[in-house]
Each structure stands twice: as C-alpha cells, then as structure tokens.
Amino acid sequence: MCGISGSYGFGADTEGIARRMNSALAHRGPDGEGLFVDGETGLAHRRLSIIDVAGGAQPMTTADGRYTIVYNGETYNYLPLRAELEELGHTFRTDSDTEVLLEAHAEWGTAAYDRFNGMFAFAIHDAQTGTVTVARDHFGIKPLYYWIDESAEGAGGRPQVLFGSEIRALLAAQRFDAAPDDRAVYRYLKFRVQDDDSQTFFRGVRRLMAGEVLEISADGTSVTSFTRLQEELREIAERPSRPYSQEVVDEYRERFQESVRLRLQSEVPVGTSLSGGLDSSAVAAVIARHLREQPQDENFSAVGSRQNTFSAVFPNSSNDEEAYVDKLLSDNAGQITAHxxxxxxxxxxxxxxxxxxxxxxxxxxxxxxxxxxVMREASQHVTVLLDGQGADEMMAGYNPYFYVYLRQLRRQKRFKELASEIVGSRDILRKLARTKYSGRTSVPIEALLNSGFVSEHSSEKVTSVQDDIKERLLEDTFRSSLPSLLRYEDKNTMRFSIEGRVPFVDKELLKFLFSLDESAIIHDGWNKRILREAMDGILPDMISKRRNKIGFTTPEGEWFRTIAPELMDIFASESFASRPYFDAPSVVALFEDYIANPGNHGTMMFWRLLNVELWMRTFFDDAEGSTRALGDRAAADEQAELAAAAAAAPVDAAREPETEEEPKSDYVANPAKELDLVSEPDGHTWRRLPLQTALVARGDDVESLARERVEAFAASLPADVVPDGSPWYFVISEKIIAITQGRSWFTWEIKPRRSAKVLSRFVTRTPAGIGLGDPTTMELAIREVGLPRVVAASAAGAAGKVIGKRGLFYEVVGANVRAIDGPTPYSAFPSNVSAKLPPKDPDAVSATISAAIRGADIPAALRDSFVGTVVMDANDIGRNVLGSDVDTPNERLEATFADNPLGQGRQRTPLAILVDLGAASRR
Incomplete structure (x- = not known):
C-alpha cells in the first residue's frame, strides 16, 4: 500500500512537479520514497512497506531498463503468476508483488491486468516508446485521479497530464487552479450521489473508473477498459443458475475463507475492523476460528497469536452495536484482543x-x-486492517433490494415466490410503510438552494435499476454505492498510514455468487442468505440472524443536537451566504426549527450543506496556501502544519467577501419582465412597478409596511414614471398578508392526516407548488372547509371529467381553497418552505392599507390620484383578485398581471404600483 503520482509533458519542470506531488502523499507512505524522471515522464512513489519490506522499494525498473513502475496496492495471486512467469523465462530479484506486476506487463502488456486478483493502481513507463500506462483495479478499490490540459491536447501538441493516488497530489503540482465542479456539487446536494462517474468535485479532475487504463503518449491520451468483468458477470447471470444446496453453501464458505486467507499476506501486523454487523463479524470470526483450530498456520502469522479487532461503540445511543461486538468477543475470548x-x-x-x-x-x-x-487508534497497533466492505452491494444488504426483488418476481410473473417473499419480508415492508406514512413532510433540497443554481442543473437526472436484482447489484457495486464506500475507506486508512483490505470484494467470489440462483442472495425475506448459512456454527445466531443493519456510522442526530450552536455558526456565516449554491435564509430558518423541534427533520440534508461549505473553505477559500503547503513542505512537517493552519486560519483566509446583490430600483422591471403592458380587451396601457421588500414574518404590521414602502417609492420618483393625474393602485401579494396573519406554516409544522395524503394523489401537482397536489396543502384545505366538502368537491371534479366539464372541484370547494399555495422551491423564503391559506378578509385588509397610504407622507398630487388597494394572487399560470377596496372590475385588474410582473422566483417583490397610463393619455 502506497501513494503514487506522476506527470507527462511538462519538460524542465518534471522533477519539480514529481517532488511536490510526492511530498503531498507523505501520509500514504512513511516508510520510503523515490522518484523517476525520463524525458517528459516523471513518476513518484511513497512506500508503506507490507510485502518484501527489505526489497520492494519503488520506483522499480526491469533488468533491461525498459519498464519502470510505481504501484499502490496488493495483488493476492502474485505467487502463482510469478511461477508462471518464471516458466516463461522471467527472473526475479525481489520477493515483492510489485516485480510480478512489472514482469507481467513486460510479458503480456495490458492484457496482463485482467489476470490480477487484488487491489491496485499503478503507472508503468516504457523507455522504448516513451509512453506511460496507468491502470486501476477491477473494482476501483485503490484510487487514481488524473488531470489533462485540454488546451494543450486540443491544440495538437504534446499532452500535459497529471495523475496520482489523491487529488491533493494533483493540486500540489501547481499546474492548474483548483475550482469546484458545479454539476458534481448539484448532483450531490440533490441526489446524494458521488463517485458514480469519472467526474470529481474538482473541475477538470477526473477519476479513472474501475477496470480502466489511461494510456499517454506524445500523440495524445486514451481511456479504455482492460477487463470484461461486468460483461462476464451478466453473461454468467444469464446462464442456467446453479441450484442452491448445502454443497453450494459449503463451497461459498471455502471460497470466502480463501479470500480472507489471501488478504493476510503481510510481513507487518494485520488486524480486523469489527462493527458488530454480519459482514465484518464474518471476517473476524473466520480468522478467530482458524487461530483456534490451526494456531501454527504460517499463513496467519501476520495476525499473531491473538487477532486485534477495532470497533467504534456509542453506549446508550440508538445505533450502538456494542452488544453484537461483545457477543463475538465472548465466543472467541482466547483468540481476540479487542480495542x-x-x-x-x-x-x-x-x-x-x-x-x-x-x-x-x-x-x-x-x-x-x-x-x-477507528483507523487513528488502529494505526497504533497494526499496519493492515481487514473489514467487511462490499458484502452489502454483492448480496443485497440494504432494504431497498427487497423491493427490487419483489418487482422482479412480479415482472417475471413468479407469483408463488412473490407471495412467499412478501410474507417473509413483512417486517421490512411495515418499516417502509411507517416511514412513508409517518406524517413527516420532507423539505425539498431545492428550497434551500440558490434558484439560479437549481435552474442551471435542472436537467440532471439519476436513475437506478428497479426490477432486476442482479443488474441492480452490478450497478451498485461498480457505480452507485460501493465506489464511494471504497473511497471513504482508502482516505481514512491512508490518512493514518494503514492498508485496508476487503475480502468480499473479490472478482472470483462475485463470479461464483452470480452463477447461483437469486435465492442464494434473497430468500423468504432474508438477504445475504448464503453468507448467513455459510457462517452457521462460526457466528453466533445473534449476529447471523440480525435483521437490523447499522454498520460503521455515528449517532448523527444526537451529535447534531449536541453541537447545534457550532453548526449554526457555519450556516449563519457570511461565507455560507456568499456561496452560489445556497439560499442561506432558508437554511438558517430550517436549522433553527431543527434545533427547536429535532423530530421534524433528518440530518443528512444539513450534513450535505455543511460538508459543501467546509469543503469550499478547505480547498478553495485558502487554495493557494493549501496547494503550496502540500507541494513545498517537508513530508515530516506536513500533518502538523496542516492541523495548525486549520485551527488558526480565519473562516475566509484568502477570499475577498462577495458583495451582496444590488437592490432593484423601484422604477425598473424584474429581469425578463416588462414595465408596460397593453391589456385586453380595453386597450389600456398599464405600468407595473415591482417594489422589493425585506422579508415579512408572522405578526408584522402590513399597513405600516405598505405606508413606508410607498413613501420610499415616492421620495425620488422620476417625473415620467407616474404621469401627473394618472390613476394608480397599490397591489399586494396575498402571500405576505397570509404570513403576517399567521395563516402560513412551514411544511414541517403541518402534519397531514391520512385522508389528506390519499386525496392529494388524485390532484395534479403543478410545477409551481400551487394547488392541492401535496399532502400539506390538502391538509390545509380540509382544515379550512372540512373533509366532507373536500370529498364532495373531489366527487364533483371526477364527475366533471367524465362529462367533459372542468373546474367543478373548485366551484364546490370554494375560492378560499383555490387560493391555497404549497411550497415553491424557487420562491423567496419563507414561501419556498411553507404552505399557506389565503388571507383572512382581504377586502378589509385592502381598506386598512388604503387608509395608511392616504395618510402617508407623499406628494398631494400622488395622493389624489390613488385609487385603492388590490390583493392579488398571481403566478406564472394564472391570477386572481382575492380582495380590494376599488370599483374596478376584477377581470380588468387581473388582465394587468397577465405576464406576472412580480416574478415567480426569489425577486422578493410582493408589492407593486399599478398605473393606468391609458386613462392618462385620453385626458
């Protein structure tokens, strides 16, 4: 296990780049370092010595001087490969797997890579051709990132390429400016995805995907796959399945034990990461049993006489697994030293x-x-650590897999098996139902994001296989789930100079699983069936028959409540508000409600927002200092200086604070809107002047707001904006009246009853959040007019559809329900996270506002031409006058807002001065 890096095409700076990149990876290899420079190629290596401690130094070059390798990982079948190569005439100077990979490349080229069983990322330079070949293992267990200067390659010149085990090595090369990739940020915030394609969160930096090879030459670069593993697995799955039997279970046990044994090859101490779950417990139990039954087996010598296990425990927490850990420890008391x-x-x-x-x-x-x-503690005792990563993705370890399998059985019309699985998984289905009908209304992430950012990436979609269990397992193993878990593991282990090994992530083990019927994976409501049965007599039933899954995690909800003030400081910071991603007021409001009512919200959405902000501070706000530190500091000082800098640095160490957006002038239109409109059918020209306001809250005085806003409008009014004598109206959105009256609620404050959830499904949900297609708005409708009336209106609406008459629902239910609005994610806070009833007594509100305006400090001529106040419910799909104190027909007033001049986004212009220019022109 090591850290590798390299470059191509940078001429005289090649050695300097190699040294800077290598220094940035000091934590991955504290036992040695080396550089190789030849022409346009630079290779660097940091070594964590595991196998052939004395003789495995890198870079390593073949005896004839042609091929040079830097390699990170372990190839577990290197001994039989070595024997085969020796028969072909190759000689070896070391006992390392590194030399076996190098000689295999010399013999077979890139065709050799598919023969390797292990985890690897390496780069091989060919002195004869001047090319560099970079590869990553079949599952992507070991990371490999690269950056290509597209301008250099696009211009037809020699390519310029950087590659390395971590992104920090690429940044340390100081050949490009670090910048966030907004698409990756959006997909993470919206869909909770990462590591599912070659795009990283850093613009221009890509990851080599599992089983891929990057080839670099003076003519350019290419990325191809060296393996057909995924295609092979599909072909295996399409063949007649091997029937499930005790023989199959026994064979799986033997294969799994062999996979564990292979991963114990080491000249340094090996331990096990033990969560208490089925997978890591299986690894630990297999080792413990072998130590008990064959204590002299040299294949287990790196473990020692007692296996060291490392567990994170959270006493008195809802997700604590200590009881399961303790059961395994008690059953293997003589073979395990627990930490x-x-x-x-x-x-x-x-x-x-x-x-x-x-x-x-x-x-x-x-x-x-x-x-x-756990890795921090483990580094004090061992250098290699095995764990149970990958079993969930290969044997359907998460609850959603049950639903995929049930859909598959339905699609295949295997109804007898479907019935059996439904009965067997009824407890899991009940859990889903409880979650679905819990009454908790989730806030869409778009409501917490900058509307422009959302709009720019609104075409992004993420889909998954829904009705084919093996195809879904392939998707999650190679794209959707396991890659991110492997990334976490590599970063955490190597941060503390530990090599992590994953016995379940073995291509031969997976091929065997795919040769079996799906019943080996899911059967009678039990997932991981073959593993559970293979561990019979090895694991205690308390673990092998567990239904609840927790894994290595934290009690996040409990922690967030404990450290809520510190998290609020981040959300309320100028730094957070300045980002182009977030709608900070909405985030702060939501987090304040979380602090007051933790049961209203989960924490994962808050973590994603928090993580992006801290990531931006870490890698971009102090980007220059970070990259220079990584490239120039001595390896021994790197970690201490980074920690000191992190503790001492201000929030925005190298970032000028962004200025707030200039407020909109009262006398210009909103973006993409027009001031003047010729309305139909009267032919009048109407001028609509949107007035921007501060946010309002429950209990605010709307009359004072209107008076003060009109005074501010009139204070510097240009002469030609409102011609003398032109009749004008004050228009106010019903939303802010409802808010001030306390008739607007955050979505999490509304607890929809079952009837609201059911009825809302029969109403078309508009993109604008208007109407009753959401359980929260349907609940408000029921509260406003009663369930019998809503049910009667629903029946009338259904009948109307049959006879071709539209609008019967709202004729029966009434105008108050028509005006109910749901959360509109793109709107200004709090409309983006709330639902509201129409304002109470809007005619009376209009009269009081008009009286306040007539008493305002404005020019007499302007006061004399004031007509009155209109409460308008306008949006991009319609408009409706809810109340007024004027004689002008509602239809005429509604026509003046045909293009919704107040906007439907976050303009914060809920007020308008409406001027009848047509009347003025006739005078």
Whole structure:
C-alpha cells in the first residue's frame, strides 16, 4: 500500500512537479520514497512497506531498463503468476508483488491486468516508446485521479497530464487552479450521489473508473477498459443458475475463507475492523476460528497469536452495536484482543477540518468519521486492517433490494415466490410503510438552494435499476454505492498510514455468487442468505440472524443536537451566504426549527450543506496556501502544519467577501419582465412597478409596511414614471398578508392526516407548488372547509371529467381553497418552505392599507390620484383578485398581471404600483 503520482509533458519542470506531488502523499507512505524522471515522464512513489519490506522499494525498473513502475496496492495471486512467469523465462530479484506486476506487463502488456486478483493502481513507463500506462483495479478499490490540459491536447501538441493516488497530489503540482465542479456539487446536494462517474468535485479532475487504463503518449491520451468483468458477470447471470444446496453453501464458505486467507499476506501486523454487523463479524470470526483450530498456520502469522479487532461503540445511543461486538468477543475470548473506540461529538468538531481534508470530496453523512476514528487508534497497533466492505452491494444488504426483488418476481410473473417473499419480508415492508406514512413532510433540497443554481442543473437526472436484482447489484457495486464506500475507506486508512483490505470484494467470489440462483442472495425475506448459512456454527445466531443493519456510522442526530450552536455558526456565516449554491435564509430558518423541534427533520440534508461549505473553505477559500503547503513542505512537517493552519486560519483566509446583490430600483422591471403592458380587451396601457421588500414574518404590521414602502417609492420618483393625474393602485401579494396573519406554516409544522395524503394523489401537482397536489396543502384545505366538502368537491371534479366539464372541484370547494399555495422551491423564503391559506378578509385588509397610504407622507398630487388597494394572487399560470377596496372590475385588474410582473422566483417583490397610463393619455 502506497501513494503514487506522476506527470507527462511538462519538460524542465518534471522533477519539480514529481517532488511536490510526492511530498503531498507523505501520509500514504512513511516508510520510503523515490522518484523517476525520463524525458517528459516523471513518476513518484511513497512506500508503506507490507510485502518484501527489505526489497520492494519503488520506483522499480526491469533488468533491461525498459519498464519502470510505481504501484499502490496488493495483488493476492502474485505467487502463482510469478511461477508462471518464471516458466516463461522471467527472473526475479525481489520477493515483492510489485516485480510480478512489472514482469507481467513486460510479458503480456495490458492484457496482463485482467489476470490480477487484488487491489491496485499503478503507472508503468516504457523507455522504448516513451509512453506511460496507468491502470486501476477491477473494482476501483485503490484510487487514481488524473488531470489533462485540454488546451494543450486540443491544440495538437504534446499532452500535459497529471495523475496520482489523491487529488491533493494533483493540486500540489501547481499546474492548474483548483475550482469546484458545479454539476458534481448539484448532483450531490440533490441526489446524494458521488463517485458514480469519472467526474470529481474538482473541475477538470477526473477519476479513472474501475477496470480502466489511461494510456499517454506524445500523440495524445486514451481511456479504455482492460477487463470484461461486468460483461462476464451478466453473461454468467444469464446462464442456467446453479441450484442452491448445502454443497453450494459449503463451497461459498471455502471460497470466502480463501479470500480472507489471501488478504493476510503481510510481513507487518494485520488486524480486523469489527462493527458488530454480519459482514465484518464474518471476517473476524473466520480468522478467530482458524487461530483456534490451526494456531501454527504460517499463513496467519501476520495476525499473531491473538487477532486485534477495532470497533467504534456509542453506549446508550440508538445505533450502538456494542452488544453484537461483545457477543463475538465472548465466543472467541482466547483468540481476540479487542480495542473499542468511543467517538464523541466534541472530538468530531476538533477533527472536522482534517476529516474534510482527508476525504477530499464531500461525503454522504458523518458515518465515515467513525471509521476515521477507528483507523487513528488502529494505526497504533497494526499496519493492515481487514473489514467487511462490499458484502452489502454483492448480496443485497440494504432494504431497498427487497423491493427490487419483489418487482422482479412480479415482472417475471413468479407469483408463488412473490407471495412467499412478501410474507417473509413483512417486517421490512411495515418499516417502509411507517416511514412513508409517518406524517413527516420532507423539505425539498431545492428550497434551500440558490434558484439560479437549481435552474442551471435542472436537467440532471439519476436513475437506478428497479426490477432486476442482479443488474441492480452490478450497478451498485461498480457505480452507485460501493465506489464511494471504497473511497471513504482508502482516505481514512491512508490518512493514518494503514492498508485496508476487503475480502468480499473479490472478482472470483462475485463470479461464483452470480452463477447461483437469486435465492442464494434473497430468500423468504432474508438477504445475504448464503453468507448467513455459510457462517452457521462460526457466528453466533445473534449476529447471523440480525435483521437490523447499522454498520460503521455515528449517532448523527444526537451529535447534531449536541453541537447545534457550532453548526449554526457555519450556516449563519457570511461565507455560507456568499456561496452560489445556497439560499442561506432558508437554511438558517430550517436549522433553527431543527434545533427547536429535532423530530421534524433528518440530518443528512444539513450534513450535505455543511460538508459543501467546509469543503469550499478547505480547498478553495485558502487554495493557494493549501496547494503550496502540500507541494513545498517537508513530508515530516506536513500533518502538523496542516492541523495548525486549520485551527488558526480565519473562516475566509484568502477570499475577498462577495458583495451582496444590488437592490432593484423601484422604477425598473424584474429581469425578463416588462414595465408596460397593453391589456385586453380595453386597450389600456398599464405600468407595473415591482417594489422589493425585506422579508415579512408572522405578526408584522402590513399597513405600516405598505405606508413606508410607498413613501420610499415616492421620495425620488422620476417625473415620467407616474404621469401627473394618472390613476394608480397599490397591489399586494396575498402571500405576505397570509404570513403576517399567521395563516402560513412551514411544511414541517403541518402534519397531514391520512385522508389528506390519499386525496392529494388524485390532484395534479403543478410545477409551481400551487394547488392541492401535496399532502400539506390538502391538509390545509380540509382544515379550512372540512373533509366532507373536500370529498364532495373531489366527487364533483371526477364527475366533471367524465362529462367533459372542468373546474367543478373548485366551484364546490370554494375560492378560499383555490387560493391555497404549497411550497415553491424557487420562491423567496419563507414561501419556498411553507404552505399557506389565503388571507383572512382581504377586502378589509385592502381598506386598512388604503387608509395608511392616504395618510402617508407623499406628494398631494400622488395622493389624489390613488385609487385603492388590490390583493392579488398571481403566478406564472394564472391570477386572481382575492380582495380590494376599488370599483374596478376584477377581470380588468387581473388582465394587468397577465405576464406576472412580480416574478415567480426569489425577486422578493410582493408589492407593486399599478398605473393606468391609458386613462392618462385620453385626458
């Protein structure tokens, strides 16, 4: 296990780049370092010695001087490959797997890579051709990032390429400016995805995907796959399945035990990461059993006489797995030395900056911090650590897989099996139902994001296989799930100079699984069936028959409540508000409600927002200092200086604060809107002047707001904007009246009853959030007019559809329900996270506002031409006068807002001065 980096095409700076990149990876290889420079190629290596400690130094070159390799990983079948190569005439100077890979490349070229069983990322320079070949293992267990100067390659010149085990090495080369990739940020915030394609969170930096090879030459670069593993697995799955039997279970047990044995090859101490779940417990139990039954087996010598296990425990927490850990320990008391780590929220805060820097890109939750804390302790005892990663993706370890399998059985019309699986998984289905009908209304992430950012990426979609269990497992193994987990593991282990090994992530083991019927994976409501049965007699039933899954994670909700003030400081910071991604007022409001009512919200959405902000601070706000530190500091000083800098640096160390957007002038239109409109059918020209306001809240005085806003409008009014004597109206959105009256609620304050959830399904949900297609708005309708009337209106609407008459629903239910609005994610806070009833007594509100305006400090001529106030419900699909104190027909007033001049986004212009220019022109 090591850190590798390299470059191509940078001429005289090649050696300097190699040294800077290598220094940035010091933590990955504290046992040695080396450089190789030849022409346009530079290779660098940091070594963590595991196999052939004495003779495996890198870079390593073949005896004839042609091929040179830098390599990160372990190839577990290197001994039989070595024997085969020796028969072909190759000789070896070391006992390392590195030399086997190098000689295999010399013999077979890139065709050799598919023969390797292990985890690897390496680069091989060919002195004869001047080319560099970079490859990553079949599953992507070991990372490999690269950057290509597209301008250099696009111009037809020699390519310029950087590559390395971590992104920080590429940044340390100081050949490009770090910048966030907004598409990756959006997909993470919206869909919770990362690592599912070659795009990273850093613009221009890509990851080599599993089983891919990057070839670099003077003519350019190419990325291809060296393996057909995924296609092979599909072909295996399409063949007649091997029937499930005890023989199959026994064979799987033997194969799994062999996979564990292979991953114990080491000249340094090996331990096990033990969460208490089925997968890591299986690894630990297999090792413990072997130590008990064959204590003299040299294949297990790196484990020692007692296996060291490392567990994160959270006593008295809802997700604590200590009882399962203790059961395994008690059953194997003579073979295990246990180490329990107790991560705490205050330590999490202290480690947060380093944790974010360690991961390099945003992650899905705080869960990997438990692993980070475990690795820190484990590094004091062992150098290699095995764990249970990958079993969930290969044997359907997550609850959603049950639904995929049920859909598959339905699609295949295997109804007998479908019925059996429904019965067997009824407890899981009940859990889904409880979640679905819990009454908690989730806030869409778009409501917390900048509307422009959302609009720019609104075409992004993420889909998954829904009715084919093996195809879904392939998708999650190679794209959707396992890649991110492997990234977390690599970053956490290597941060503390540990090699992580994953026995379940073995291509031969996976091929065997895919040769079996799906019943080996899911059967009678049990997932991981073959593993559970293979561990019979090895694992205690308490673990092998567990239904609840927790894994290495943190009690995130409990921690967030403990450290809420510190998190609020981040959300309320100028730095957070300045980002182009967030709608800070909405985030702050939502988090304030979370603090007051934790049960209203989950924490994963808050973590994603927080993680992006901390990631931006870490890698971009102080980008110059970060990259220079990574490139220029001595390796021994790097970690200490980074920690000191993180503790001492201000929030925005190298970033000028962004100025707030200039307020809109009262005398110009909103973007993409017009001031003047010729209305039909009267032919009048109407001028609509949107007035921007501060946010309003429950209990605010709307009359004072209107008076003060009109005074501000009139204070510097240009003469030609409102011609003398022109009749004018004050128009106010019904939304802010409803808010001030307390008739607007955050979505999480509304607890929809079952009838609201059912009825809302039969109403078309508009893109604008208007209407009753949401349980929250339907609940408000029921509260406003009663359930019988809503049901009667629904029946009338259904009948109307049959006879071709539209609008019967609203004729029966009434105008008050027509005006109910749901959350509109693109609107200004709080409309983006709230639902509202129409204002109470809008005619009376109009009269009081008009009286306030007539008493305002405005020119007499302007006061004399004032007609009155209109309460308008306008949006992009319609408009409706809810109340007024004027004689002008509603239809005429509604026509003046045909293009919704107040806007439907976050313009914060809920007021308008409406001027009848047509009447003025006739005078």
């Amino acid at each position: 329990k780590i107790h991560p705490q929220p205050d330590a999490f805060l202290e480690d947060l900056r380093d944790f974010v820097r360690t991961q390099e890109e945003p992650i899905i939750s705080t869960g990997p911090y438990a692993q980070y804390a």
